[in-house]
Amino acid sequence: MRTTVGIIGAGPAGLLLARLLHNAGIDSVVLESRDRAYVEQRQRAGILEQGTVDVLRAAGAGERMDREGLRHDGIELRFARRRHRVDFPALTGGRSVMVYAQTEVCKDLIALQLKEGGPLLFGAEALAVEGADTDSPRVRFRREGREEVLECAYVVGCDGSYGVARRAIPEELTRVYERTYPFGWLGILADVPPSHDELVYARHERGFALLSMRSPVVSRLYLQVPAETDAAAWSDGEIWDELERRFETADDWRLERGPITAKSVTPMRSHVHEPMRYGRLFLAGDAAHIVPPTGAKGLNLAVGDVVTFARALAHQAATGSDDLLDAYSPTCLRRVWQAERFSYEMTAMLHRAPGATPFEDRIQLARLERLASSRAAEQDLAEAYTGFLLE
Numbered sequence: 001m002r003t004t005v006g007i008i009g010a011g012p013a014g015l016l017l018a019r020l021l022h023n024a025g026i027d028s029v030v031l032e033s034r035d036r037a038y039v040e041q042r043q044r045a046g047i048l049e050q051g052t053v054d055v056l057r058a059a060g061a062g063e064r065m066d067r068e069g070l071r072h073d074g075i076e077l078r079f080a081r082r083r084h085r086v087d088f089p090a091l092t093g094g095r096s097v098m099v100y101a102q103t104e105v106c107k108d109l110i111a112l113q114l115k116e117g118g119p120l121l122f123g124a125e126a127l128a129v130e131g132a133d134t135d136s137p138r139v140r141f142r143r144e145g146r147e148e149v150l151e152c153a154y155v156v157g158c159d160g161s162y163g164v165a166r167r168a169i170p171e172e173l174t175r176v177y178e179r180t181y182p183f184g185w186l187g188i189l190a191d192v193p194p195s196h197d198e199l200v201y202a203r204h205e206r207g208f209a210l211l212s213m214r215s216p217v218v219s220r221l222y223l224q225v226p227a228e229t230d231a232a233a234w235s236d237g238e239i240w241d242e243l244e245r246r247f248e249t250a251d252d253w254r255l256e257r258g259p260i261t262a263k264s265v266t267p268m269r270s271h272v273h274e275p276m277r278y279g280r281l282f283l284a285g286d287a288a289h290i291v292p293p294t295g296a297k298g299l300n301l302a303v304g305d306v307v308t309f310a311r312a313l314a315h316q317a318a319t320g321s322d323d324l325l326d327a328y329s330p331t332c333l334r335r336v337w338q339a340e341r342f343s344y345e346m347t348a349m350l351h352r353a354p355g356a357t358p359f360e361d362r363i364q365l366a367r368l369e370r371l372a373s374s375r376a377a378e379q380d381l382a383e384a385y386t387g388f389l390l391e
């Protein structure tokens with residue numbers, strides 16, 4: 001098999017990249033180790049920045065998102081039983097975000113790819129990228145028990161945080177920056193209309209909680225729990241009781257309960273792999289960087305990377321110049337580090353670290369007070385939350 005761009009992984013990064021290349025007249029093959037149902041059901045992110053929404057629309061993948069997605073013009077910060085709304089359009093000159101689940105983004109992109117794009121092979125597990133530093137890199141992969149080779153002009157590793165692509169970059173050229181947090185998020189899906197029409201980020205002395213939604217009838221809620229927590233150790237009743245405690249307000253706001261349909265624990269990690277390119281191998285999305293989910297940046301960063309790559313390759317095809325491909329890694333990393341910083345700061349402001357001192361508690365509250373009383377502080381949060389504009 002031979003193609004211009006071999007794409008490893010059919011998460012949001014790989015699927016969107018295939019679509020952008022198709023629209024630019026560049027052929028690609030996507031290799032995905034799992035089956036279609038698995039990729040379409042995997043519960044993950046749900047907040048699309050303004051830039052991501054614009055990219056999906058321009059790529060012809062925004063029709064259902066515009067019909068079914070929920071535009072959100074703000075979030076609520078909750079602390080000391082108080083509520084403070086951050087108004088995005090007023091603070092950012094009109095920007096907002098869209099609540100539309102990653103599962104739905106993937107379904108839309110898979111349907112488009114199968115209808116009019118290049119090959120998208122499910123059950124095709126990449127084993128290794130070879131010859132990344134030559135003009136003809138290859139992906140060795142296994143499908144239906146047989147080993148095959150995909151010959152490419154370029155390979156893009158969109159294979160997530162445990163993928164194989166980045167192993168092809170020599171260790172001596174690699175720098176990894178990492179932080180593991182001593183807590184995770186216990187996330188639930190519940191068949192109940194959201195108790196608030198915007199996301200609620202709650203800082204509480206018992207730990208962080210987040211109220212979000214997948215649709216007008218499905219709520220997505222999270223509780224900060226110690227790292228290594230087993231989701232099954234929490235009964236449904238215990239989860240609702242704890243959510244109620246952490247979202248408590250001084251007014252008459254109430255949390256609606258409903259049947260819990262899914263329960264899982266997400267670990268929290270910050271991780272950046274530099275550089276994001278080696279020869280003709282490029283890394284995109286979680287393959288190169290992970291953020292804790294507090295800033296809702298993971299999926300959006302993946303989109304930023306593949307837009308940058310697709311533009312660079314289209315430029316190369318049109319002009320013969322490698323300039324933008326050469327700039328790929330530093331261009332992406334500038335955005336990545338801003339998202340890392342924001343995600344880290346949101347996490348630090350809202351979560352209770354084990355062993356936090358009374359002094360640290362007061363500092364957290366002072367940060368939140370500052371946000372609630374200073375337009376400049378609020379504007380900084382609103383700009384970062386709605387997205388770092390693509391260069």
Ligand SMILES: Cc1cc2nc3c(=O)[nH]c(=O)nc-3n(C[C@H](O)[C@H](O)[C@H](O)COP(=O)(O)OP(=O)(O)OC[C@H]3O[C@@H](n4cnc5c(N)ncnc54)[C@H](O)[C@@H]3O)c2cc1C
Nearest residue numbers: 009011012013033044045126159160285286296297298299
């Ligand atoms: C449990 C969880 C919850 C999350 N929640 C949030 C959230 O609430 N908000 C938020 O913003 N972000 C969240 N994220 C992060 C966000 O979902 C990711 O940033 C996003 O999925 C990145 O997309 P990606 O395409 O780079 O990687 P992925 O979505 O991980 O896709 C990688 C794909 O590559 C495939 N693959 C892996 N290895 C191989 C191989 N060897 N050969 C072929 N295919 C391979 C995988 O099966 C997968 O389909 C969450 C992540 C996780 C893991």
